[in-house]
Amino acid sequence: MPQTRLYSPLLLLLIFSIGGCGSGDDEADSGSSSTTPTLTSLWESSFSGCGLNCHSASAADSTENGPNLTTKSSFYSSLVNRQASDYPNWLKNGNCDQVKFITPGDAANSSLLASLDQGYADTLGATYNCTPSINLHRAISVSLSAANRDNLVTWINSGAMNN
Numbered sequence: 001m002p003q004t005r006l007y008s009p010l011l012l013l014l015i016f017s018i019g020g021c022g023s024g025d026d027e028a029d030s031g032s033s034s035t036t037p038t039l040t041s042l043w044e045s046s047f048s049g050c051g052l053n054c055h056s057a058s059a060a061d062s063t064e065n066g067p068n069l070t071t072k073s074s075f076y077s078s079l080v081n082r083q084a085s086d087y088p089n090w091l092k093n094g095n096c097d098q099v100k101f102i103t104p105g106d107a108a109n110s111s112l113l114a115s116l117d118q119g120y121a122d123t124l125g126a127t128y129n130c131t132p133s134i135n136l137h138r139a140i141s142v143s144l145s146a147a148n149r150d151n152l153v154t155w156i157n158s159g160a161m162n163n
Helices: 011-018 026-030 039-047 072-079 118-128 134-139 146-157
Strands: none
Touching: 039 072, 039 146
């Protein structure tokens, strides 16, 4: 049987529950509805603990050859305008390699969201005839509150600025 590769923009989000990412409290995570979320606000509310247990160079869980999510800077540089095929030695469980993890201005075509949200996974999978890695994240209880998901979508659709 062929070896299965771990896929994720996405595994990143695997990050969410393993590293204690996100508070799960929609009210606390939603921030001001009148301002566009920033990378800093997303990092602090959802991703800051994510790369400590996985998605780091020292991880021994098959994420070490993929995106490095241990710092805000490496999170940004590893995901924005990058795709799984940029990490040829990374084991992944999906095959949407041609889709960028974060496509500035286009959340619907960002595989990071497809690894964390079933609706985005279904749409991306149908559009590209591929399988996103959402099942892996679901299996390890990675979750993203609705408010954090909406903030991530807004940030991406607003250009995914490094702010």
